[in-house]
Amino acid sequence: MVWDEPVPISRDQARATYLAVKRTEPGGGDVPGVAKELPGQVTLYPGHVLVTMDLDTMDEMSAQVFAVARAHGMVCYDPQRDLVHNVAPLGVYEGMQLHTGDGMIVHDPDLGLVHDVLATLSPQNPFVALVNFGRHFLQVSPGYELEYKEGTLIRTTVPELAEVQRAFHEYATGGREFLDRHAWQDQAV
Incomplete structure (x- = not known):
């Protein structure tokens, strides 16, 4: 509607x-x-x-x-x-895309939508990603495993949905505090 x-x-x-x-x-x-x-x-x-x-x-x-x-x-x-x-409000990356494991793709998603979509992680929606093609992305899967790629793919697990939502908000608004808050492991691509 x-x-x-x-x-x-x-x-x-x-x-x-x-x-x-x-x-x-x-x-x-x-x-x-x-x-x-x-x-x-x-x-x-x-x-x-x-x-x-x-x-x-x-x-x-x-x-x-x-x-x-x-x-x-x-x-x-x-x-x-x-x-x-x-x-609105939108993130700082023009052309950023929100992708979900259940098939939704949204160009330039508003920050509230990103927040709400993260709460839908489930076997029917096995991932949520914010993608800035050709630059970097942040994605999460159930169990709150975060993956971030900007050159090298790194991965960490966070304990709760609120932390996932915080990391995605920071990423969408140009912040990188989430990278310092967690212990990340390099992943061979």
Whole structure:
């Protein structure tokens, strides 16, 4: 679902908005102009656009929906993954990509999305990576094994999700404090 929000919102706020809108009747009210550009089956609600897609094409289509929403400065909520895509705040690396083991790819993800996606690590989502192609990346797998590559691949294990989220936030915002906080081992590539 896509709609306008004046400031970034939490996943809980996005979910509540989505559920409230779904309890209303489609149609009526102002229709966001973004509706014409969205792929898939579009249902209009006052101030909101619901995009229905088939599970086989969900990853590709949701990336398109998010890109269109971002271009229009709108929030996008993915009820299948229970994730909200805000327009900001972004990391410092233009073109940075967020990749997940369950098939999601987001260009220039907002920091809140990165934080929330990390909590979805599971056998169904076996990794999360922030990638700056040709430069460096940080990724994590269940068990909180972090891998960082900038020339040499190094690896460490951290004890809890909060530390993973902190390391990813630092990486996305240009910090490298996470490299000093942990004991890393070189890995032969």
